[in-house]
Amino acid sequence: MNDMPHQAIQELLAAYALGSLEADEAVTVAVHLETCPACRAELAAYEAVTDMLATAVPLASPPPALKTRLMARTQTAVALPLTRRQSLKEHLRRWWHPPYWRPGLALVVLVLAATALVIWQQNRPAPPSQYTLTATEHAPEATGVITIAADGTATLSIANLPPLTAEQQYQLWLIRDGQRDSGAVFSVNADGSAQITIQSARPFTSYQAFGITIEPAGGSPGPTGDRVLGFNL
Numbered sequence: 001m002n003d004m005p006h007q008a009i010q011e012l013l014a015a016y017a018l019g020s021l022e023a024d025e026a027v028t029v030a031v032h033l034e035t036c037p038a039c040r041a042e043l044a045a046y047e048a049v050t051d052m053l054a055t056a057v058p059l060a061s062p063p064p065a066l067k068t069r070l071m072a073r074t075q076t077a078v079a080l081p082l083t084r085r086q087s088l089k090e091h092l093r094r095w096w097h098p099p100y101w102r103p104g105l106a107l108v109v110l111v112l113a114a115t116a117l118v119i120w121q122q123n124r125p126a127p128p129s130q131y132t133l134t135a136t137e138h139a140p141e142a143t144g145v146i147t148i149a150a151d152g153t154a155t156l157s158i159a160n161l162p163p164l165t166a167e168q169q170y171q172l173w174l175i176r177d178g179q180r181d182s183g184a185v186f187s188v189n190a191d192g193s194a195q196i197t198i199q200s201a202r203p204f205t206s207y208q209a210f211g212i213t214i215e216p217a218g219g220s221p222g223p224t225g226d227r228v229l230g231f232n233l
């Protein structure tokens with residue numbers, strides 16, 4: 001018990017002064033202290049510090065300025081989030097409360113509708129601007145093309161259609177719902193060609209089929225002769 005070296009005792013002195021040693025250690029230190037003036041002196045120093053701490057802590061008080069700063073900071077920390085929450089709530093309330101959100105919604109709908117319209121117009125199949133007629137056995141070499149210009153004017157271009165006698169002419173029929181309108185009465189050049197502007201009472205695109213027949217000179221109210229060219233949509 002008493003053979004603990006002086007150096008080892010010294011390391012326990014601080015804890016001894018604070019009364020935090022185990023009982024057997026405390027006894028060993030006490031026994032050593034009786035025979036060691038150096039350790040007694042050191043213990044006295046530790047005890048002085050311990051006493052000072054013991055008396056100083058209860059009396060300790062923050063400087064008034066520090067106290068004020070701490071209080072202000074505490075109040076700010078509590079007050080700021082409250083202000084921000086209220087401000088956010090106010091924003092949401094204003095944006096979602098009619099009539100504030102209605103112009104925004106109307107704008108979104110308008111933009112979507114305009115976009116849909118543009119897409120639909122781009123993808124909508126353009127009406128055909130050219131119809132190629134098909135020859136029949138009455139004029140197997142003949143070709144005919146109807147071309148519709150941007151302004152709606154329709155032109156018939158004919159090639160290799162046999163020239164007729166003076167008593168006969170070709171007549172173009174515009175067919176719509178079984179009704180036949182006369183589009184042109186014409187003769188071809190010696191080489192079998194012709195360029196004719198088509199006269200149509202209705203918008204040309206409203207017709208579903210076209211036909212060319214051989215008729216008496218001057219044309220007929222309805223087709224009577226052989227069909228030489230035709231087109232069906």
Ligand SMILES: [Zn+2]
Nearest residue numbers: 006036038039
């Ligand atoms: Zn000692």
